[in-house]
Amino acid sequence: MKSLFREVYSLDKACYDKGLNEYILMENAARAMYEEIKHFKSVCIISGPGNNGADGIALARMLLGICEVHLFLPLGVKSEMAKFQFEVYKNYGGEYSEYTPTNIKNYDCYVDAIFGSGLKRDLNNKINNIIKALNKRDGFKLSCDIPTGLDDNGNKKGEVFKADITVTMGAAKLSLYSDEAKDFVGKIKVANLGVSFKNYTSKTKYYLLQKSDMQLPFRNKKNSHKGTYGHLGVLVGEKEGAGIISALAGLNFGAGLVTCITREKINIPYELMHDDRISDKFNTLVFGMGMGNFYDDEIEKICKLNIPKVIDADMFYKKEIINCLDKKVVLTPHPKEFSSLLKILNLGEYSVSEIQANRFELALKFSKVYPNVVLLLKGSNTIIAYKNQLYINPFGTPALSKGGSGDVLAGMIGSLISQGYHILKATIIASLAHSFAGDIEPNYSLTPIKLIQNLERLK
Numbered sequence: 001m002k003s004l005f006r007e008v009y010s011l012d013k014a015c016y017d018k019g020l021n022e023y024i025l026m027e028n029a030a031r032a033m034y035e036e037i038k039h040f041k042s043v044c045i046i047s048g049p050g051n052n053g054a055d056g057i058a059l060a061r062m063l064l065g066i067c068e069v070h071l072f073l074p075l076g077v078k079s080e081m082a083k084f085q086f087e088v089y090k091n092y093g094g095e096y097s098e099y100t101p102t103n104i105k106n107y108d109c110y111v112d113a114i115f116g117s118g119l120k121r122d123l124n125n126k127i128n129n130i131i132k133a134l135n136k137r138d139g140f141k142l143s144c145d146i147p148t149g150l151d152d153n154g155n156k157k158g159e160v161f162k163a164d165i166t167v168t169m170g171a172a173k174l175s176l177y178s179d180e181a182k183d184f185v186g187k188i189k190v191a192n193l194g195v196s197f198k199n200y201t202s203k204t205k206y207y208l209l210q211k212s213d214m215q216l217p218f219r220n221k222k223n224s225h226k227g228t229y230g231h232l233g234v235l236v237g238e239k240e241g242a243g244i245i246s247a248l249a250g251l252n253f254g255a256g257l258v259t260c261i262t263r264e265k266i267n268i269p270y271e272l273m274h275d276d277r278i279s280d281k282f283n284t285l286v287f288g289m290g291m292g293n294f295y296d297d298e299i300e301k302i303c304k305l306n307i308p309k310v311i312d313a314d315m316f317y318k319k320e321i322i323n324c325l326d327k328k329v330v331l332t333p334h335p336k337e338f339s340s341l342l343k344i345l346n347l348g349e350y351s352v353s354e355i356q357a358n359r360f361e362l363a364l365k366f367s368k369v370y371p372n373v374v375l376l377l378k379g380s381n382t383i384i385a386y387k388n389q390l391y392i393n394p395f396g397t398p399a400l401s402k403g404g405s406g407d408v409l410a411g412m413i414g415s416l417i418s419q420g421y422h423i424l425k426a427t428i429i430a431s432l433a434h435s436f437a438g439d440i441e442p443n444y445s446l447t448p449i450k451l452i453q454n455l456e457r458l459k
Helices: 010-016 023-039 051-063 081-091 125-135 240-252 295-305 313-317 320-324 335-344 352-357 358-367 405-420 423-438 448-457
Strands: 002-004 042-047 068-072 109-113 140-144 165-169 187-191 205-207 230-237 258-263 274-276 284-287 309-311 329-331 376-377 382-386 388-393
Touching: 010 023, 023 051, 023 081, 023 109, 023 140, 023 165, 023 187, 042 051, 051 068, 051 081, 051 125, 109 125, 109 335, 230 240, 230 352, 230 405, 240 258, 240 405, 240 448, 258 313, 284 405, 295 320, 309 320, 309 405, 313 335, 320 335, 329 423, 335 352, 335 358, 352 358, 358 376, 358 382, 358 388, 376 423, 382 423, 388 423, 405 423, 405 448, 423 448
Parallel strands: 042 068, 042 109, 109 140, 140 165, 165 187, 205 388, 230 258, 230 284, 258 274, 284 309, 309 329, 329 376
Antiparallel strands: 002 205, 376 382, 382 388
């Protein structure tokens, strides 16, 4: 996993304290963008009035004599570094002009250096129109630091520049990994500003998961039996298909035994076991998906079981969930369910849109109160919170936007916990495997059963 940061101004300042200056960091920032686009024959750069714009102006100067380059300054230059870079650019004969959406010709590449990280206000009509016009162009698009139109929470503040690549400066920002940012950032590349990543960064509580964090279960103990790999119990409720899907996912992700717990005898796949009693004989219990009101009279008993639990779906609307939040619990809500959970726990009343706009803060808010519980907040970029730290899974795919996908994930997490994995590690691995298994099929045709079958194809 890689470190993420809420802001990097403090990291830049630490570099200045050690003898570097803004000019050196800016040259390296511009150089990183230059390497991405130097092969294009024509480049249009739209720079803002501050230091993000100064990065763009420095890039324009580097491209002079390499390709056709034109600099647009729709808001002029205001920061000292922007003024400095602009004077140097003019000294080398660089062309520039005021920008309007109607006077720009076609270029091979468009660079957005209008506003970087830290944007808080809504964009005005002029900038909105510029972004609209640029997004209609066919050329390759690069954003400097963060696409213009996204604020420091990764939320839209107007039109957003849709980049093919975002070159972010110094270290990756948390705002680049919001759900809303996902459609705009393109490929994210971190620019080295003249010092190693280790020497540039400091401690953080935000982490970006990588494929290498997906350590799939592997059976290398030859003297073993089904009990070696745990016994997973899955509560099958009113909508029985949800529980069965979860149980099948658990079995296919390595659990030695998987039992469907039902009050009545139902048809289940032959490879699954059946029990009509809820007990602590299981290594892990998964419940909530499709549960309805079937087990309302036993919820307190369920919560008191001294075994790890993975809780999903309908349980987030029941006040008894308060009694389940011990140190061996994983919660897997989507935003609407998380809204209900926060209200039940007296942590605030938030609409789904408010949760989406403040995903990082609200996940941390929960984790501060319940540090020993693992929270997996579903989304395009899934958030996992534990002990006041956040882990971001950026590999979500629209293929998973299908009923039953979450049931599969809950079963996968429960399976790993049953096999002896720590609740955090189980959640991270299952979340990543879930994403990559969902990325194998065409993104419109994935079903929960196909998703489960894809688990054996992971590497």
